[in-house]
Amino acid sequence: MNINVIEFKNVTKTYKLFKNDKMRLISTLFKIKNYKEKHAVNNVSFNIKKGESVAIFGRNGAGKSTILKMITEVCYPTDGEISVKGRVSALLELTSGFDPEFTGRENIYLKGQLLGLKNNEIKELEQEIIDFAEIEEYIDQPIRTYSSGMKTRLGFSINVNIKPEILIVDEALSVGDENFRKKCSKKVNEIIKNEGVTLLFVTHSVGMAAEFCKRGMVMETGKIVFDGNIEDAIKRYQATSK
Structure with a gap:
């Protein structure tokens, strides 16, 4: 039985929005709530099993990138629990480091x-x-x-x-010229099929998602509103994007 390599349990990520730096300083010094709260991710739960290939769809600001940042520990949840098991390779900011x-x-x-x-x-x-x-x-x-x-x-x-165990991709397959993009896509396909790598793919390209993934999740305003097979996920995403 496949194990869960990524688990989100009632995860929320909240950002504090201040009018300016002065308001931020006052809040820090005097513990005053003089800010608005923005739930980038709001009470999200899901599991991804070893070897699964999952696409996450959503309009800008839906919470997709925040999910990836929490998995890679760029930021941490305000509430809830996250478990990640395995070596993570993230094709996000490719030149960082x-x-x-x-x-x-x-x-x-x-x-x-x-x-x-x-x-x-x-x-x-x-x-x-x-x-x-x-x-x-x-x-x-x-x-x-x-x-x-x-x-x-x-x-x-x-x-x-x-040799990653979990590969996270955020539009990174658009790098370079056309020949190199094809080479990148072929490489990702190879490691998914031959090495049993778990893929989490955030994209606006439904064609690429259908090529790589069998499961799809759709996010709206910080929540997962659909989680199922990739064909139905694409239909749901396209319907909400019109």
């Missing part, structure tokens, strides 16, 4: 360590990462000399080649 003064090769080791790998594990994956990113000629040059496209390709390559 790079040191501009380090070479591409040194940054492979830096990001690999940040993602929980040991140096000997990174060494085994190093050439595969370089080859996929198509930057062999520049790998020993400082990252600050790279174009934005080169940095993005390297970031994507590191994240998909570190």
Whole structure:
């Protein structure tokens, strides 16, 4: 029986909205509630099993990105419980964590360590990462000399080649030129099918969601309003987006 690798139980994420920094300071010093509250995620519960591929749909501000940030511990819930089991690789801000003064090769080791790998594990994956990113000629040059496209390709390559157990994608498959995008899509498909990776895919592209995912969730104003097979999820999302 498959185990749950991601569990959300009655999760809420609330942000405090102040008129200005002065109001924020007054609230902090005197414990005065002089702000409005915004529930980015409101009492959400769901489970994702090992090996599942799940798309999350929703208009801007629906709460999709906040869900991803809580899974990757960029932010934490105000209420509720979250459980994540397994190595998470997030294709979100692909160039975050790079040191501009380090070479591409040194940054492979830096990001690999940040993602929980040991140096000997990174060494085994190093050439595969370089080859996929198509930057062999520049790998020993400082990252600050790279174009934005080169940095993005390297970031994507590191994240998909570190043998993740949970892969989180947020429109990252649109990186690079058309040939590289096809290469990225093929790679994601391979690791889903051949390595049993759990995929959580946030996108506005129903075509890509149908290609990668079998289950879909639709979010509106911080709540999950639909959770079922991908075809029905797409219909629900398209109906609410008109």
